[in-house]
Amino acid sequence: MIGTSQRVVSTTGARGSVERGDVRGHYEELAAEYDEHWAYGPDYIAWMSGRIAETLRLTPTDRIADVGAGTGLFARGVAGQLRPHRPILCIDPSEAMLRQLGTPPSSGLTPVVASAEDITEGRTRLPYRRLDAMWLKESVHHLADPGRTLKGLVGQLAPGGRLLVVLLPASIRYPLFEAALTRFEELQPDPAHMVEHLRTAGLEVHLTHVEHELRIDRDRYFGMVRARYMSLLSTFSDSEIEKGIEEMCAAHPEPVLVFPDRFAFVLGQHRKESA
Template sequence: MIRDLAGHYERLAGRYDDTWGHRPDYVAWMNQLVFDRLRIGPGDRVADIGAGTGLFLRSLVRQVNEDNPIVCVDPSQAMLDRLPDDPRLVPVCASAEEMASGAVELPYRKLDAIVIKETVHHFTDLAKTLAGLAGMLDTGGRMLVVTLPPRLEYPLFTAALDRFAEHQPEPADIVSAMRDAGLDTVLDYDAFTVRVDSEHYADLVARRWMSVLSTFDDEQLAAGLAEMRSRNQPGELVFADRFAFVLGLKT
């Protein structure tokens, strides 16, 4: 969907963590939900696919040490350069497809846990990539995919919502792919209530904070922002940020 995905994240990297500065409660909420589902314990070998700046690894990193660091996989070196200087985090610049194919050298032969947060929509072949990653799990290993459903409740302009829905995989398709890969898989949902100033939200959109926004040129984005301002009341916006959590277990 995005012609220049690497360029998008290179432009975003410098201000990525600031994007979530108005929502520290969301960051803590998401970190806890990931931790609760993956049940990371001492000695577990963990990989985060699409780790970015490591913002959503805070709950997991407390459970590991320098002897079993978290492998932070991301195709954007600019994002990985923003990882904390922490020996418990090992950056690996690679795509999910490269890792799933076995083309990437990792510190572990097998993994106990893999987390994939809001990244599956970038996979060029969903079933093949998830199968390859599932094959890297040791017995008892867990793979957690956190993803948005195709239809968002965001106060975005209509064209962006429609384009996002067109390219976002259905959670049920992720479940099927993980089951086909041999994982016992369950799907559930959680939602976070977002409260944000309408002008701050418009600024996030103007900076193309979501990858789908990078598919609109400046004129189209300006028209979308005008549509949002005509529809959204000034002041606080309140909406649900709903996520699908797909957890697979290798038995």
């Protein structure tokens, strides 16, 4: 799931009230239209899925989990590159989001209704006793205690297992309104802290950055903002969103928006001799 920290303020609008920790409610409401409003385009999904698979060095025999999978956008992309493969676990606390995998779910994907904390604290058991690879794509900011939860996820890894945390950097160059960009910088986790957490959990860690140029129709992007495609935007009222879009219109009269999407890739791996 995309967004920024769940430490949100209270706000009320036509879409209802959002309180701290109610990120799940935000995604439950957005689930049916999530892929439409969130996916910048098929080339973007293919690009990111490829980077995830390449960074984790995934193979068809790996036991894999996408933690915070949402609607399975990237799990589907990764699955398409690994055929045949073991089922990829799509772990997410939102049943509504996971329902978008289809009934029955897309081939090669197994939905697991659970949070990362449910997994690490033993409230939910996974179909695999140990995992060879897992990733958290823009979901680590929803963790109340990232250090503790990431350590718990590391405990689910098999010897040689890999864990990838994908998150936005501390500042972004999206064509959003100023108040949204400011709030993002106030709340976004620092990738360096993710490096620390994984090292503390006993993994060898490497931090790299990848960047993809996005091109999107201006009106479509404004529609995504109105739909609050980032959980960050759920912290603004309807009137604040509309005022923000007016600001965006003035700053970006061009019909097609072009901007960089830059990500930090924090990869942790068990040492080969790890038990």
